[in-house]
Amino acid sequence: MTPIVDYMALSAILFAIGVIGVLIRRNVIVMFLAIELMLNAVNLAFVALGRRIGSMDGQVIVFFVMTVAAAEAAVGLAIIISMFRNRETVNADELNLLRW
Amino acid sequence: MPQWLFAFLAALAIIGALGAILQRNLVHCVLGFALVLIDLGVLYMGLGAVTVGFLQIIVYVGAIMVLFLFVIWLLNIQADTGVRGGASLGLKLIGALAAAALAAELFVIFSHAPKLREVRTIAPSFGSVATLARVLFTRYLIAFETTSLLLLAAIVGAVALARRLAGQSAAVAAIPPRPGMRAPESRREVA
Structure with missing residues (x-):
């Protein structure tokens, strides 16, 4: 039987990989993927801790996080399409204006 | 979940996550991330959260990852610079070290x-559809209904943002194509 602390350690590692992804990549789509990775790392912590205290609340929160992530992906990718259409780039360093 | 199975799934998740942030081809990044998502779905099922595990695979891999792939193909992005390019190596090293420090702290x-x-034993009904639905439609009913509003706003917002405005295509055509990227004409057929 795996103790919950192992799940928490995996969650911490995945979150750190997500942070590294945002910091070292300049492609907005990969940065967006790394943010989703951080969301999923936190979801794992929610499910593991919910099991530890024997409560369904953690899973309900994960359900809501998934919903928000779906909405976020739709809006975020629409913004990326719009940026690419106007600037012809997905490099975050070249997207330095709050207008087009 | 036995320890060896957890170790296998954890190693797979870390490999997939590293692939997702280090690959140069964007499609490979998304596929690496899809591996992490399926892997996490299996971990949820092992933790007793069977419904959430299946939802993870259906919603994340089935919908969100496909959306990412469609956008990458729609924009027709050629090979990326990968981890090279952008900020200097020193800054990236500091970022990676800071993230490693965060993990160590946790x-x-x-x-x-x-x-x-x-280790705590759980009831067999823990994580079933019925148990999740009972909590979702009683204690979290208002939050659940609010998410429907959020999804509606996201749909309208996504359509409004991605729509091509009148007279915008002329502005795009005025920008010369960058090297390593196809001419805008080939892209406009898809869009």
Whole structure:
């Protein structure tokens, strides 16, 4: 039987990989993927801790996080399409204006 | 979940996550991330959260990852610079070190939480559709209904943002194509 602390350690590692992804990549789509990775790392912590205290609340929160992530992906990718259409780039360093 | 199975799934998740942030081809990044998502879905099922595990695979891999792939193909992005390019190597090294320090800090916190090591048995109905639905439609009913509003706003917002405005295509055509990227004409057929 795996103790919950192992799940928490995996969650911490995945979150750190997500942070590294945002910091070292300049492609907005990969940065967006790394943010989703951080969301999923936190979801794992929610499910593991919910099991530890024997409560369904953690899973309900994960359900809501998934919903928000779906909405976020739709809006975020629409913004990326719009940026690419106007600037012809997905490099975050070249997207330095709050207008087009 | 037996320890060896957890070790296997954890290693797979870390490999997939590293692939997702280090690959140069964007499609490979998305596929690496899809591996992490399926892997996490299996971990949820092992933790007893069967419904959430299936939802993870259906919603994340089935919908969100496909959306990412469609956008990458729609924009027709050629090979990326990968981890090279952008900020200097020193800055990236500092970023990676800071993230590693964050993980180490979390490890220290977890190692000082003895209750995380206790194993607790759960009822067989834990994590079933019925149990999840009972909590969702009683205590979290208002939050659940609010998410429908959020999804509606996201749909309208996504359509409004991605729509091509009148007279915008002329502005795009005025920008010369960058090297390593196809001419805008080939892209406009898809869009």
